[in-house]
Amino acid sequence: MTERVPVLSAHDLRVSFPARHGHGVAHAVDRVNLDVYPGEIVALVGESGCGKTTLARTLLGLEKPGGGQVLHHGQPVRYTSRGLKAYRRDVQLVLQDPSGSLNPRHTVYEAVAEGLRIHGHTALGDFPDEQAKVADALARAGLRPAERFFLRYPHELSGGQRQRVVIAGALVLDPAILVADEPVASLDASVRGEILKLLLGLRDERGLSALVVTHDLGLAWNIADRVAVMYLGRIVETGPVEKILTAPEHPYTRALLSVLPESGLSEAGGAGPTILTGEAPDPTRIPTGCRFHPRCPVVASGRAAALDIEAACRGRDLPVLDGGGEAQVACHAVGSDAGAPDLRTTPTPRPGAGAAPRRRRR
Amino acid sequence: MTTTSTDRPPVPRPARLPSRGGGRRLRLGPLPLRYVAAKVGGAAVSLIAVMLTAFFLFKILPGDPVRAITHGIPTSPEQLAHLRHQFGLDKPLAAQFGDYAVRILHGDLGISYQYKTSVAGLIGEHLWPTIYLVGTATVLSAALGLRVGIRSAWRHGSTGDRVNTGVALALWSVPTFWLGLLFIIVFATGIGPIPGLFPTGGMSTPGTEGFVAVLVDHLRHLVLPCLTLVAVIYAQYVLTMRASLLDEMGSDYLTTARAKGLRDDDVRRRHAVPNALLPTVTVLFINIGRVVSGSILVETIFSWPGLGSLFYEALTVPDLPLLEGLFIVFSGAVILMNLLADLLYPVLDPRVRT
Known part of the structure; x- marks a missing residue:
């Protein structure tokens, strides 16, 4: 190619x-x-x-x-x-x-x-x-x-x-x-x-x-x-649409997806939709470390602490993703550990009702 | 039925295709009849209301017209009654109003107490000086105000914007007579090293001969009163234009035009300003309607022989028929110009057309 x-x-x-x-x-x-x-x-x-x-x-x-x-x-x-x-x-x-x-x-x-x-x-x-x-x-x-x-x-x-x-x-x-x-x-x-x-x-x-x-x-x-x-001026996750929407890795993407009824994430995760809390992001005061950490459910639930990455979430900057086609994610939890099963739910590809035009592609 | 052709009906071609480039601003389609009828009807109702107001206003004013006419002449009660009958003043009010309305529609506004001539003739005589002065001032202030307003809005928040709006507002709030007197003192009588550049008042110097000399003389007399008027009224164009252009400036179609590669100046000229012009057109037409009523203050200060001065003199007498006539003419002009503005809207804005 x-x-x-x-x-x-x-x-x-x-x-x-x-x-x-x-x-x-x-x-x-x-x-x-x-x-x-x-x-x-x-x-x-x-x-x-x-x-x-x-x-x-x-x-x-x-x-x-x-x-x-x-x-x-x-x-x-x-x-x-x-x-x-x-x-x-x-x-x-x-x-x-x-x-x-x-x-x-x-x-x-x-x-x-x-x-x-x-x-x-x-x-x-x-x-x-x-x-x-x-x-x-x-x-x-x-x-x-x-x-x-x-x-x-x-x-x-x-x-x-x-x-x-x-x-x-x-x-x-x-x-x-x-x-x-x-x-x-x-x-x-x-x-x-x-x-x-x-x-x-x-x-x-x-x-x-x-x-x-x-x-x-x-x-x-x-x-x-x-x-x-x-999120807040930075690309936090990128990749092919099937990957991002069926197997999102970044907690922010997962939160966005979990509130869609057809995403399958809310039931599969068993936790219901993830509602983001905390103050709305302010581009004049970008948090240190991972810019999502003040609202991140992984940090809030203590799972980050359990994974021993909380200090990194709060203090260590993440690499900037490049613009190409492969799937990438900017998250300490995803990068550092391979064994965080509770971060990934089994991908349940459920195209949802609105997917018809896509499938009709000639 | 003859079977001529089974072709589908041809696609209707548009009657006129917009030509390339200029000359595509106004498309005068036929105005919807109902719209025109509604606006003309509304104007007629306003006009009747004005006539009613004028009629009853001058009825309830103290002062008996018959006594005013015979003032200083010894008259018997019989003679007064005869005069009242002659003027129709002994008829019921409704009948009197009927006579009055018919009279006005024939252009007969009565006889002035003061000048003993027809009010219509007097108004006609003083109309042109007023149109000359106030018309010029209206055109100049609109041109100046629009320009300043557009610049201010386009660079809103800049120093130029603040200075321009500040100056316009300051002049707007200055009393007209004070500014006029100031101009007379500085530019007509002269002060210090400044010589008296312009005449203190009037419309022309008697005895001037020759076309060019007369023209220059007229223009010199025009400068100060015109300047006073422009200074005082141009602010309303600045503020209206600025506000409506600021409203348009957030519009997406300006972004679209920019994204297509249109230069900023052209975005303003072709898109923003034409759309922002409507409220200013309203102000302009209201002011054109008021051109006729002139500016009582400016005309009085500069002894300009226009309708404003005439009105002032009629007030001092008081010359009721003349006041009544002027009242009707002033109001009628405003109503007429508003009607014209209403009829112009659909031409300027396609959204009003349907």
């Missing part, structure tokens, strides 16, 4: 902001490595405030990294206006709320054609004119016949249609990768499936990569090839 170059990767990426109140610095993204390969959908999972949206914005060039690099086809992104413009043609954004991400005063045609107008006629590719290209993008996003939508306004469309328009606006530039921030969170359940199917279809037919940012592990299961779990 030839060595594949990631379409988009974060290399030791750091982003920080001045803290909102008082002094200090919020480390929203704190040394993240993440690769997205061609034709691959990666889900970035984490609770709100963990820095996943900041990471996505930085990957799009909307925030400038405080350290590290964003690599595009292996080349560092240049933060000049010309460099960014070329980069943005290849990396497109789909936001959560399609009503908000479309200008209410612009017709569907204008919304989709905007990218073409920004990037000039080289963006047209083989198409004779703008209109044909717009029609093609709308059709690819599942709005057919495209001409019928040209002069409609966003408020005349349904939520699902709007999200399709947003996706068409991204597709019209023939990007290599979509960065989608909670792409279906604001849509009805029936429409979610359609949009997910659309993204999967685009991957299968056109090799389009995607980085899907979500708080929803069920969505990750349905759509992703690979999952990266983020």
Whole structure:
């Protein structure tokens, strides 16, 4: 197998902001490595405030990294206006709320054609004119016949249609990768499936990569090839979706999964869903050692002490995971001991009700 | 039935395709009739309310119009009764209002006590100076206010933003007459090394000849009153524009546009500002409606022969028919401009259209 170059990767990426109140610095993204390969959908999972949206914005060039690099086809992104413009043609954004991400005063045609107008006629590719290209993008996003939508306004469309328009606006530039921030969170359940199917279809037919940012592990299961779990600015566990969602190793991933009714973890572990306690993570005050230790059930239950790693959890930094495809986890409990049977439940692969689109893949 | 073709109905082509580049801002579709009817109806109701108010307001004011007309002339009670009958003042109130409404709709606003000429004629005479002064000031303050408001919002929190909003607010809270007098003292009479640059008042210097000279003379007279008005009113455009642009600035579609590679200036110009403009358009139209009523203070201070001065003089007499006429014209202008703004909304914002 030839060595594949990631379409988009974060290399030791750091982003920080001045803290909102008082002094200090919020480390929203704190040394993240993440690769997205061609034709691959990666889900970035984490609770709100963990820095996943900041990471996505930085990957799009909307925030400038405080350290590290964003690599595009292996080349560092240049933060000049010309460099960014070329980069943005290849990396497109789909936001959560399609009503908000479309200008209410612009017709569907204008919304989709905007990218073409920004990037000039080289963006047209083989198409004779703008209109044909717009029609093609709308059709690819599942709005057919495209001409019928040209002069409609966003408020005349349904939520699902709007999200399709947003996706068409991204597709019209023939990007290599979509960065989608909670792409279906604001849509009805029936429409979610359609949009997910659309993204999967685009991957299968056109090799389009995607980085899907979500708080929803069920969505990750349905759509992703690979999952990266983020906690307080750092990736804590990453690997193929089947591995992460059926045999999670990091206590944080396990806690996230245990509250999903179909995960199987709550019954198999016999302990019921793990509810995380402790104060919400604060990126201005990142704990020493493992950044999850103040809320970690392994530490709280005394199992860490029993395993004689509690001092490490509280004081010793964990290695930064690299962005590649193999399963990795940043946890002292997982790394140090092979014999911690109570940390791993027997993997019970239970795809759950929402997994249908994935299995229907052609 | 003839079996012509079994083809599927052709896909309806859009009537007009948006052209590339500019000229794609306004798409004047037919306004929904019901919307127009509702707005025109509303305006008509407001206008009737204004007429009712004017009618009864001036009825309950102390002072007998017949006595006011015959003031200083010896009259017998019979003569007074005759005059009352002649003016229809002996009819029931409802009938009087009917006569009054018909009269106004014919453009007859009565006869001024003071000038002994028709009120409509007087208003027409003083209308143009007011439009000239207040119209210019409105256009200038809107242009200045929008620009400053947009800059302030886009760089909100910056020093420039704070200075701009601070200055606008300070001028907004300054009493108009005080600022006007200050301008007269400094720029018209001159103070210290500053010579008197501009005339102290009036609209023109009598006896000026030649097109260019007259034009320059008019403009010189315009500067100070116009400056006073602009300084005092531009803040409302700054604040409205700034607030509504700040509202839009969190919108996702701006992020989307940026992520597509649009330059920051273009994001502002093409996306943010057009969407933030609606509240400012409302303010603008309310102010255009008030152009007619002019600025009583500024016109009085600068002896500008406009409707504001006319109103001030009518108040001092008091010249009731003239006041009543001005009241109706002022209110009517505001109602009319609001109606225009309402009719313009669907053109500016597709969301209002349905």
